[in-house]
Amino acid sequence: MTSDEKLSLDPADWDQFRAAAHRLLDACVDRLAASRDQPWRPVPEEIRAGYQISDDAGGLSHDALVDWIEQSVLPYGTGNTHPRFFGWVHGTGLAEGLLSELAAATINANCGGRDHGMIYLERAVVDWARRQMGFPETASGLLVAGTSQATLVALTAARLRAVGQDVRRKGHGAARLRAYAGAGTHNCVVKALEVMGLGSEALCRIPDDGNHGMAPDTLRRQIAEDRAAGWQPFVIVGTAGSVNFGHFDPLDQLATVARDEGLWFHVDGAFGAWLRLAGAPWHDLTDGIARADSLACDFHKWMYVPYDCGLCLIADEAEHRAAFAARPDYLAGMASGLASGEPWFCDYGIDLSRGNRALKVWSALRVHGRQALGAAITENCRAAARMAALVSAIPDMALARPVVSNICVFTADATLPASGQSALNKEIAQRLQLSGEVVFSTTTAPLDVGDVVCLRAAITNHRTRPEDVKASLAAIVAARQDISRF
Numbered sequence: 388m389t390s391d392e393k394l395s396l397d398p399a400d401w402d403q404f405r406a407a408a409h410r411l412l413d414a415c416v417d418r419l420a421a422s423r424d425q426p427w428r429p430v431p432e433e434i435r436a437g438y439q440i441s442d443d444a445g446g447l448s449h450d451a452l453v454d455w456i457e458q459s460v461l462p463y464g465t466g467n468t469h470p471r472f473f474g475w476v477h478g479t480g481l482a483e484g485l486l487s488e489l490a491a492a493t494i495n496a497n498c499g500g501r502d503h504g505m506i507y508l509e510r511a512v513v514d515w516a517r518r519q520m521g522f523p524e525t526a527s528g529l530l531v532a533g534t535s536q537a538t539l540v541a542l543t544a545a546r547l548r549a550v551g552q553d554v555r556r557k558g559h560g561a562a563r564l565r566a567y568a569g570a571g572t573h574n575c576v577v578k579a580l581e582v583m584g585l586g587s588e589a590l591c592r593i594p595d596d597g598n599h600g601m602a603p604d605t606l607r608r609q610i611a612e613d614r615a616a617g618w619q620p621f622v623i624v625g626t627a628g629s630v631n632f633g634h635f636d637p638l639d640q641l642a643t644v645a646r647d648e649g650l651w652f653h654v655d656g657a658f659g660a661w662l663r664l665a666g667a668p669w670h671d672l673t674d675g676i677a678r679a680d681s682l683a684c685d686f687h688k689w690m691y692v693p694y695d696c697g698l699c700l701i702a703d704e705a706e707h708r709a710a711f712a713a714r715p716d717y718l719a720g721m722a723s724g725l726a727s728g729e730p731w732f733c734d735y736g737i738d739l740s741r742g743n744r745a746l747k748v749w750s751a752l753r754v755h756g757r758q759a760l761g762a763a764i765t766e767n768c769r770a771a772a773r774m775a776a777l778v779s780a781i782p783d784m785a786l787a788r789p790v791v792s793n794i795c796v797f798t799a800d801a802t803l804p805a806s807g808q809s810a811l812n813k814e815i816a817q818r819l820q821l822s823g824e825v826v827f828s829t830t831t832a833p834l835d836v837g838d839v840v841c842l843r844a845a846i847t848n849h850r851t852r853p854e855d856v857k858a859s860l861a862a863i864v865a866a867r868q869d870i871s872r873f
């Protein structure tokens with residue numbers, strides 16, 4: 388080996404590297420094809436110990452690295468690739484993601500800006516999403532880590548509209564800005580307000596109108612009261628698909644309130660926005676989304692694209708740019724060459740250096756198309772309805788809420804007092820996660836007997852079949868019987 392080769396961080400032998408890479412690719416494809424056999428499992432102590440990196444680490448061959456990835460990485464994910472994973476809101480990941488990430492890591496493009504292929508790819512993805520959501524041609528957008536970051540980007544633009552461009556130099560000063568959202572709003576809205584320095588008390592939660600989301604009349608009254616009390620209302624956040632129960636705010640009515648009151652209208656559509664692609668009756672739940680000033684949603688949940696990939700859309704590019712554009716000398720653009728290619732994505736958000744998230748979305752769209760993706764989303768809603776029907780038919784089980792989209796929340800034994808139901812539901816969730824039969828998460832629902840920790844399924848899983856829903860309920864019945872024996 389020459390001294391140059393010893394210094395290089397590249398593989399010394401590309402043929403050996405190629406053989407190792409092929410072996411890993413086979414292992415990854417095997418893993419994907421076997422999604423049905425691979426639920427979540429706890430990480431054994433000896434595997435966890437193997438994750439440590441000692442100070443003198445180094446010297447692992449690519450062959451040994453591939454062996455280690457097969458044994459210590461591939462089996463120990465969250466389990467959301469499995470057809471009976473219903474916990475939280477986890478997407479499953481499409482096989483095209485594997486191909487896309489391979490290529491993305493190879494070219495290692497920085498998508499902060501400049502003139503290269505991956506910028507055009509991201510623009511195409513944003514434009515496709517813009518059309519699905521009915522946003523105007525003046526809209527702009529970018530891919531981000533997830534809805535949490537997209538929410539921060541959108542609310543930052545909303546604040547600038549309310550207090551003016553000076554906010555970037557001086558902050559919002561003494562303005563007592565207030566945001567409005569429904570009772571079921573996600574905590575990412577609270578976090579965004581905290582990060583912006585507005586504080587969580589800037590969020591006013593408007594109670595739900597039964598199962599129909601935020602009540603517009605209550606919202607109007609609250610805005611008037613707050614104005615009288617010295618607050619400066621700046622944004623209404625509508626939720627398309629609440630995380631707890633999958634409820635939808637009446638987006639069209641909220642858009643009208645926002646227009647009448649001169650406020651920014653933002654929609655958190657993390658998963659629910661994609662009902663735009665679904666069939667009746669679910670599609671209509673998102674009516675009015677096109678009237679929003681901004682939208683935050685995820686490709687990594689209900690579009691089944693691998694983590695991470697969220698989207699922020701802003702209806703008016705000028706307002707988007709006003710909130711984030713900044714070009715210090717070292718980022719000056721040019722008329723031609725690599726430093727051309729305006730607009731740059733770094734002018735639309737927080738990150739300067741950005742990875743390639745677009746290719747995995749582009750691949751999903753070009754391979755499957757909106758029809759097939761919409762059909763999978765529709766099928767998930769049917770699966771939740773099926774689950775609800777089974778729950779209602781099993782003696783003593785009861786739904787906590789009617790199912791409106793893809794989320795089914797229920798208790799395994801409604802005859803117990805609240806504390807007994809909570810204990811039972813928590814025990815069942817843990818047992819079934821550990822046994823690898825099915826992953827439910829839990830949430831607390833106010834029921835007639837009091838607050839009850841319930842079992843919760845959010846079905847954003849393109850692998851779930853009707854048999855999986857049946858088997859999951861059967862597993863709960865068996866666990867309930869087993870627990871009552873002690």
Ligand SMILES: *Cc1c(COP(=O)(O)O)cnc(C)c1O
Nearest residue numbers: 476533534535573575630657685
């Ligand atoms: C998951 C979720 C979020 C947060 O999105 P991330 O992609 O996890 O950052 C926000 N709102 C709703 C309704 C969600 O389900």
